[in-house]
Amino acid sequence: xxxxxxxxxxxxxxxxxxxxxxxxxxxxxxxxxxxxxxxxxxxxxxxxxxxxxxxxxxxxxxxxxxxxxxxxxxxxxxxxxxxxxxxxxxxxxxxxxxxxxxxxxxxxxxxxxxxxxxxxxxxxxxxxxxxxxx
Numbered sequence: 001x002x003x004x005x006x007x008x009x010x011x012x013x014x015x016x017x018x019x020x021x022x023x024x025x026x027x028x029x030x031x032x033x034x035x036x037x038x039x040x041x042x043x044x045x046x047x048x049x050x051x052x053x054x055x056x057x058x059x060x061x062x063x064x065x066x067x068x069x070x071x072x073x074x075x076x077x078x079x080x081x082x083x084x085x086x087x088x089x090x091x092x093x094x095x096x097x098x099x100x101x102x103x104x105x106x107x108x109x110x111x112x113x114x115x116x117x118x119x120x121x122x123x124x125x126x127x128x129x130x131x132x133x134x
Contacts, residue, residue, distance in 0.1 A: 020087045026058050028058060032073055034047045
């Protein structure tokens with residue numbers, strides 16, 4: 001797993017080391033849509049398609065990546081989890097770099113602007129990007 005993750009990191013990205021990380025069962029998609037409250041008050045966790053035995057840091061990263069998309073749910077969940085160790089926290093940036101690197105599209109609007117910083121003579125019209133909605 002470590003080799004596969006590191007193969008998707010750029011040279012300047014920190015490398016992932018799972019040597020001191022214990023594997024635990026992670027859901028990796030904990031969100032309000034995947035919670036079902038039973039009549040007796042018990043909670044069922046649905047949609048285990050992304051689950052697997054991973055370092056528990058992966059569960060934290062899954063929440064950091066989508067933080068804010070479900071209101072304060074992610075923050076509340078993160079605050080209720082046992083804190084990460086210094087060793088686990090040391091791997092956070094490598095995992096988040098990995099996640100950014102494997103995204104097919106960057107939907108961050110500022111990402112478009114950064115593309116043109118490399119080609120200052122290129123305008124958005126030259127690149128086929130509409131300057132206004134019609």
